[in-house]
Structures are given as structure tokens and as C-alpha cells.
Amino acid sequence: MDLEKFYNHIDQNQDLYVQRLREAVAIPSVSGDASYRNDVFRMGDWLIGIFEELGINYKAEDIGTHELDGQTLKLPKILLGSYGNDPNKKTILVYGHYDVQPALKEDGWGTDPWELVEDSQGRLLGRGSSDDKGPIIGWLNTIEAYQKLELEFPVNLKICFEGMEESGSEGIDDLIVREAKGYFKDVDCVTISDNYWLGTTKPCLTYGLRGISYFKLTISGPGRDLHSGVFGGTVHEPMTDLAHLFSKLVKADGHILIPGIYDDVAKLDETESNTYKTIQFKQQELHDAIDSDNSIHDNEIDTLMHRWRYPTLSLHGIEGAFSAPGAKTVIPAKVIGKFSIRTVPNMDPDKVTQLVTEFLDKEFAKLGSKNKMKLECIHDGKPWVANTDHWNYVAAAKAVEKVYHVKPDLTREGGSIPVTLTFQEALGDKNVLLLPMGRGDDGAHSINEKLDRSNYINGIKLFGTYLHEVAHIKTE
Ligand SMILES: C[C@H](N)C(=O)N[C@@H](Cc1c[nH]cn1)C(=O)O
Ligand SMILES: [Zn+2]
Ligand SMILES: [Zn+2]
Numbered sequence: 001m002d003l004e005k006f007y008n009h010i011d012q013n014q015d016l017y018v019q020r021l022r023e024a025v026a027i028p029s030v031s032g033d034a035s036y037r038n039d040v041f042r043m044g045d046w047l048i049g050i051f052e053e054l055g056i057n058y059k060a061e062d063i064g065t066h067e068l069d070g071q072t073l074k075l076p077k078i079l080l081g082s083y084g085n086d087p088n089k090k091t092i093l094v095y096g097h098y099d100v101q102p103a104l105k106e107d108g109w110g111t112d113p114w115e116l117v118e119d120s121q122g123r124l125l126g127r128g129s130s131d132d133k134g135p136i137i138g139w140l141n142t143i144e145a146y147q148k149l150e151l152e153f154p155v156n157l158k159i160c161f162e163g164m165e166e167s168g169s170e171g172i173d174d175l176i177v178r179e180a181k182g183y184f185k186d187v188d189c190v191t192i193s194d195n196y197w198l199g200t201t202k203p204c205l206t207y208g209l210r211g212i213s214y215f216k217l218t219i220s221g222p223g224r225d226l227h228s229g230v231f232g233g234t235v236h237e238p239m240t241d242l243a244h245l246f247s248k249l250v251k252a253d254g255h256i257l258i259p260g261i262y263d264d265v266a267k268l269d270e271t272e273s274n275t276y277k278t279i280q281f282k283q284q285e286l287h288d289a290i291d292s293d294n295s296i297h298d299n300e301i302d303t304l305m306h307r308w309r310y311p312t313l314s315l316h317g318i319e320g321a322f323s324a325p326g327a328k329t330v331i332p333a334k335v336i337g338k339f340s341i342r343t344v345p346n347m348d349p350d351k352v353t354q355l356v357t358e359f360l361d362k363e364f365a366k367l368g369s370k371n372k373m374k375l376e377c378i379h380d381g382k383p384w385v386a387n388t389d390h391w392n393y394v395a396a397a398k399a400v401e402k403v404y405h406v407k408p409d410l411t412r413e414g415g416s417i418p419v420t421l422t423f424q425e426a427l428g429d430k431n432v433l434l435l436p437m438g439r440g441d442d443g444a445h446s447i448n449e450k451l452d453r454s455n456y457i458n459g460i461k462l463f464g465t466y467l468h469e470v471a472h473i474k475t476e
Contacts, residue, residue: 381418
């Protein structure tokens with residue numbers, strides 16, 4: 001295959017690809033907010049339109065309903081696509097998600113989050129540009145480029161795009177297990193592009209993810225919100241209890257205070273320790289990505305270890321608390337604290353929930369409060385680490401070298417993609433590769449999320465080259 005011709009074609013079609021991403025970003029497919037559910041459906045339909053244009057066989061799997069914000073809602077369909085069916089070719093499964101995190105202009109976005117805006121530095125700003133609309137559309141652009149150039153597609157491609165990843169991937173595990181010997185039967189390996197380079201200049205292949213256990217801690221007491229001047233000092237205030245409990249979970253330096261939480265964390269051995277020494281990463285890249293220098297650790301290795309191989313606990317928010325500007329003197333009647341624990345090998349989600357429950361029950365009892373406390377784990381997913389000696393990683397490394405003229409770093413990721421381990425296990429220990437498209441400063445989940453035009457375009461080249469390399473690599 002003439003890769004130069006392939007790359008030229010992609011360069012020449014940049015604007016078409018950007019336009020596609022623009023259309024996708026304009027659909028606010030927020031899975032975690034019931035009021036956007038129709039937009040998540042619309043986003044699925046938009047992708048189906050492209051599947052049809054490209055002649056991808058597909059099924060849109062109905063996976064039932066779930067409860068959200070006190071409503072029973074239909075879950076977004078899981079799109080299963082199939083492109084090519086040649087028994088002499090390898091079969092690669094690509095997974096991605098078409099839902100996004102919430103975004104409000106007033107959170108601090110410089111532009112409308114649902115309008116793709118390209119700035120003077122070639123950054124394509126918009127919610128979902130990097131996580132994960134750019135990458136999933138990247139795969140579809142890759143198929144189109146092969147078609148337009150009338151090149152033989154190098155592999156059989158299976159596609160699995162879901163619309164609930166940002167909200168715990170509800171319903172997908174059952175589908176994967178159910179279809180392991182059906183739709184996913186011939187899959188040789190899995191590739192996921194849903195994470196980011198470590199920094200801003202060097203591409204990487206990612207072989208590990210942290211798990212996540214996400215908790216909802218509800219404290220309720222008074223039957224209604226109260227006037228603090230009239231009732232302050234005479235009632236147990238839910239917010240006071242919650243603030244107290246939050247303060248017991250984690251220290252300011254990030255150390256988790258829940259007894260037993262570190263017990264199962266994999267011990268650091270010399271082999272692993274050595275892997276951190278060669279990674280190209282500078283503290284300054286962390287500071288640039290967070291627009292601040294408030295890092296806990298003062299060196300790169302500790303920073304990476306605390307992102308990849310140690311658990312962390314983050315406090316995310318409080319539902320029901322007064323949060324508007326001004327000075328409302330309210331005592332909220334019910335507050336719901338949200339926090340999550342990023343888990344690492346060899347932690348077990350059920351044990352994490354048990355430890356958190358026992359600890360908070362004990363701490364709440366110490367308060368002597370007449371309020372009620374309820375703890376729920378609303379979703380969890382296990383950590384994952386892969387074997388990087390596999391041909392899947394070798395092919396991807398060759399592709400990176402061809403497109404970026406540099407050997408990729410092998411990295412782990414602090415975030416979570418719960419479905420990764422499900423694929424690996426349900427498909428009979430098939431290798432899974434994370435092949436990121438965007439950069440470490442893309443601001444996924446944050447304000448001003450972006451995907452650099454060069455990452456998007458080179459990412460399409462990378463996907464096409466990777467499939468070409470997979471087709472040619474020896475598998476024994
Ligand atoms: C790494 C991936 N792009 C991602 O953002 N994953 C989310 C998954 C999640 C779990 N609960 C809510 N979202 C993440 O790591 O936060
Ligand atoms: Zn995400
Ligand atoms: Zn994602």
C-alpha cells in the first residue's frame with residue numbers, strides 16, 4: 001500500500017473531516033442528564049447515517065431502560081457495525097463512545113461548548129471533540145479514505161459504539177458477554193481510542209487503566225429547606241454532617257483515610273519501577289494542562305505513580321446545596337455528596353464499597369446526628385493492565401513510527417474505561433490496545449475541551465496505518 005498516497009488523501013480531505021466533527025459536536029449527547037437523552041439518541045442516529053453511507057452492516061442494540069433523575073429512561077442504543085468478512089483477514093474490534101460529559105458556557109467556557117470552533121492555533125474546541133467524538137469519527141473517516149482511494153481494506157472491522165460510557169456504561173457488559181460467541185466471535189483483538197497522550201508532543205500506546213467506584217452519599221433530615229436565622233443551632237444540618245464526612249475521606253495531600261483501602265494495591269517491583277524512568281514527561285506539562293502549578297508531587301515519577309498505580313479519592317460535588325451567587329441564608333434539607341475512588345490492580349470494587357460503607361457508617365455514628373445517611377455505589381469498573389508484547393502493540397508501535405517518526409512511549413492512564421476489561425475477559429483473553437488520538441492537555445471533562453487539528457488528521461492516518469500494519473504482522 002502506498003502510505004504517502006493515503007496520507008495525502010487525508011490531508012486533502014481535512015476540511016470534510018472537521019465538518020463531520022462539527023456536526024457531531026453540535027449534538028449535545030450528555031448521557032448523565034435526563035434532559036439531554038433525546039440528543040444522545042440523535043447522536044446514535046447521526047452515526048447510523050454515516051454507517052449507511054459507508055456501507056457498514058450494523059445493528060442498533062436496544063439494551064432496555066434505567067432510572068435517572070427519578071425517571072425511567074430508555075438507554076441509548078449500542079451500535080454494532082461490521083465492515084468486511086474475509087476469513088483470510090484478521091478481525092479487529094474498535095470500541096468508542098458517542099455520549100459526552102455535561103458542559104455549560106457559564107462553567108467558564110470561552111466559546112459555546114456545542115459549536116466546534118477552530119482557534120488560531122488549530123485547536124478544535126468543543127465538548128466531545130477529544131472525548132470521544134473525534135476518535136470514533138476518525139475510524140469512520142479511515143474507512144472512507146480506503147474506499148475513496150479504492151484500496152483493499154486490510155482487516156475485517158467490527159465496531160462497538162456506546163452512548164453511556166460517561167455514566168457507567170450501563171447495559172454494555174451484559175451485551176458483550178451475550179454476544180461473545182455471536183457478534184464478537186471472530187475478533188482477534190480490540191482497539192480503543194478513548195484516552196490521551198501523556199503530554200502534548202509525544203504519541204503513546206496505553207496498556208493500563210484505573211478502575212472507578214463512584215459513590216452517592218445522601219444526608220437528609222428536615223422535611224424542607226429552612227431559614228438559618230430561625231432554625232440554625234436548633235436542628236441537625238445535613239450539610240454540616242456531609243462536610244464533616246467529606247473531611248474524613250481524604251487528606252489535603254491526596255492520601256485516602258479509609259482504613260484498609262491500600263491493602264490490596266499491587267506492590268511496586270523493580271521491573272515496574274524501571275518503566276517510569278524512560279517515560280518522556282515533564283512536570284511543566286502537568287502544570288500547563290491544569291493552568292496552574294498546584295501539583296502535589298514535586299517530581300515526574302511520583303506524579304505518574306499517583307496517576308497510574310495508586311488509588312485516589314476525588315470529591316466531585318454536592319447536589320441540593322446552595323451554589324448560586326449571592327448570600328442565601330438557607331439550611332438545605334437534603335444534600336447528596338458525590339465522590340469517586342480510582343482503583344488500581346489488585347483492588348476489588350465490592351471490597352472497596354464494603355470498606356467505604358463500614359467507615360462512613362462508623363464516622364456518621366460518631367456525629368450523634370438525627371439526620372439520615374444513605375451511601376450508594378452508583379457504578380463501578382475494575383482496573384486493567386495489558387500485555388504489551390502482543391502483536392497488536394507491535395503493529396501499533398510501527399504505525400506510530402510511520403506517522404509521527406518517533407517510537408511511542410508505553411503509558412498507563414489515570415482514567416477509567418470499564419468496558420476494557422470486560423472485552424478482554426469475555427472474548428477469551430483477547431489483547432486490548434489503547435491507541436490515543438488527542439493530547440494530555442485536551443481538557444476532557446473540563447472547560448474548553450479541544451482536539452488539535454493535527455492530532456485529528458494524524459490520528460486518522462495512524463488508524464489507517466495501524467490497520468495496514470495489523471494485516472501484515474506475523475502473529476506467532
Ligand atoms: C478515559 C475516558 N475517556 C473517560 O473519560 N472515562 C471516564 C469514565 C467514567 C466513569 N464514570 C464516569 N465516567 C472517566 O475516567 O471518568
Ligand atoms: Zn470521558
Ligand atoms: Zn471517553
